[in-house]
Amino acid sequence: MKRILVVEDDALLNKTLVYNLTSDDYEVISASNCTAARCHLRRDKFDLILLDINLPDGSGLDLCREMKECGMDTYLIFLTANDQESDMIEGYEAGGADYITKPFSIAVLIKKIAAVFENLVTRMPKHELYDDGFLKIDFSAQWATLNGNLIDLTPKEYLTLFLFVKNPRIILTKRLLLEKLWDIDGDFVDEHTLTTMISRIRKKIESDYRKYIKTTYGMGYQWIGGDLP
Numbered sequence: 001m002k003r004i005l006v007v008e009d010d011a012l013l014n015k016t017l018v019y020n021l022t023s024d025d026y027e028v029i030s031a032s033n034c035t036a037a038r039c040h041l042r043r044d045k046f047d048l049i050l051l052d053i054n055l056p057d058g059s060g061l062d063l064c065r066e067m068k069e070c071g072m073d074t075y076l077i078f079l080t081a082n083d084q085e086s087d088m089i090e091g092y093e094a095g096g097a098d099y100i101t102k103p104f105s106i107a108v109l110i111k112k113i114a115a116v117f118e119n120l121v122t123r124m125p126k127h128e129l130y131d132d133g134f135l136k137i138d139f140s141a142q143w144a145t146l147n148g149n150l151i152d153l154t155p156k157e158y159l160t161l162f163l164f165v166k167n168p169r170i171i172l173t174k175r176l177l178l179e180k181l182w183d184i185d186g187d188f189v190d191e192h193t194l195t196t197m198i199s200r201i202r203k204k205i206e207s208d209y210r211k212y213i214k215t216t217y218g219m220g221y222q223w224i225g226g227d228l229p
Contacts, residue, residue, distance in 0.1 A: 002027065033058075051063065053078055078100065081102045144158075146205055160181060161205075169223065174194055178194055212225065
């Protein structure tokens with residue numbers, strides 16, 4: 001569930017935002033001033049912040065600057081009655097991702113927030129994982145296990161396995177593998193280096209009972225995904 005912090009001193013607007021966002025299945029925490037907002041930010045993490053600029057005990061702009069200086073990269077939308085172009089520019093320069101002037105439509109704001117979260121998800125790097133119940137490889141974090149035991153793989157071996165996993169049952173020629181694995185680094189090696197690395201990977205992930213890489217003589221290699229020999 002996405003968590004949203006609403007910082008708004010107008011009690012009616014604050015309650016309206018909380019009610020509508022909660023009805024849309026968001027977890028919502030509210031504050032009415034900078035002091036309360038700082039307390040929540042120290043204790044909790046949020047996916048999005050709705051921040052009024054004119055607050056009783058300070059400026060939302062200053063609060064936003066504090067968050068950015070502390071390294072917080074939470075998506076932040078300013079809510080304010082300040083509708084001058086200079087005000088909007090200052091809001092963006094302070095670190096806000098969007099700027100909505102009052103009065104505004106609650107329904108439109110809810111749609112905007114939904115679009116923000118959808119966009120953030122599509123831009124987020126995918127967590128690449130292979131798991132067949134025996135061999136598990138986390139390509140994003142670069143760790144692997146075989147039957148629950150950790151395997152020590154080099155970065156080049158992870159890249160090689162990633163190419164195989166993403167192209168199952170397809171014969172990857174030696175030339176293609178050499179280009180993908182070494183030419184991109186400016187390295188130029190012969191087929192013996194590739195053969196040696198494939199052999200090393202096999203020793204780490206295969207057994208007499210489970211094979212992953214098949215050699216197609218004269219062509220290259222094929223990922224067979226743990227087939228029995």
